[in-house]
Amino acid sequence: MENSSQVSIVRACSILGGQAALAGRLGVTPAAVNQWIKGLRPVPSKHCPKIEDITGGIVRCEELLPSFNWESLRARPPMGAAHRATDPAPAPGHAGRQPPTTNCMLDTVPDRAAVSIDARAIP
Template identity: 55%
Template sequence: MKLIEYVKSHGSQRGLADKIGITPVLISQWANELRPVPPERCVEIERATDAQVTRKDLRPKDWHKIWPELANAPAPRRATDPVPAPGHAGRQPPTTNGILDTVPDRAAVGIDARAIP
């Protein structure tokens, strides 16, 4: 389970427990799947772990019943995703025209590479 991996890589159960205001015993029980994580605590854990452990990870069998809005939600942006320029529609598929897609047609007319300056 991702909760165990998160706890092992980020210190201790106490650190996560202190972040969300519970006892480390509960973190242990949830990590070892002795008890299901309550839905309200899933949201708190997701926030405390910066979405490294998500609600879907904590409640894999019934998350779609508890949070149906997540079923059609877009994937969260990662910090490494490129940010599109303001007013830009995002990454566009490449075309066969390459660089000429960014140059107006009238700018490319009349250029002769063999012309002597």
Template identity: 40%
Template sequence: MNRNQSLLVAIGIIGSGAKLAKLLGVSRAAISCAVCGRMPVPKSWCPVIELETKGQVKCEDLLPGIDWSIFRNLPKTKETHPEGGNCVA
């Protein structure tokens, strides 16, 4: 299994895997599984990590197989979706 170097960089910037887990609302075990390559980094983590690292770790670094330009071109709103997460209108 390949270690996710970009995720390791993000952890270093944020301070710890525990802090990243708290920011993402996941367990430390989930972070560990993603770092060690036992599971892919979930798409939903990527924008949060990019934001929390102030762009030092980009979505493209974490999941290069996705066309993140589509995400980047969506208008940003502060509305919240009833099922959680942010709405884009």
């Protein structure tokens, strides 16, 4: 007996031209797609948004994996936009961190690096 997830995968395959075409677009094997169709394995959640995208929204994430809470993901703004909006603005007239100068070579050494300076060393 087919469930709604299996029907949705079959619909996605028919939109894209077959199991191999869907597998190629997702970067998985045709055997994996076949297992989703037969109900042997659920569609991994990481593939659902891509399937929704490549089918033009005809096959939705909620149909592919009803047990996942897609509403909480849809309510969030995109990662890039949210990150840019929360970045602090630089102070006026401040260009940010400047590149190290040649007379201050220790600027390039990470804080946790094991560095010793011998003041008695002859240059």
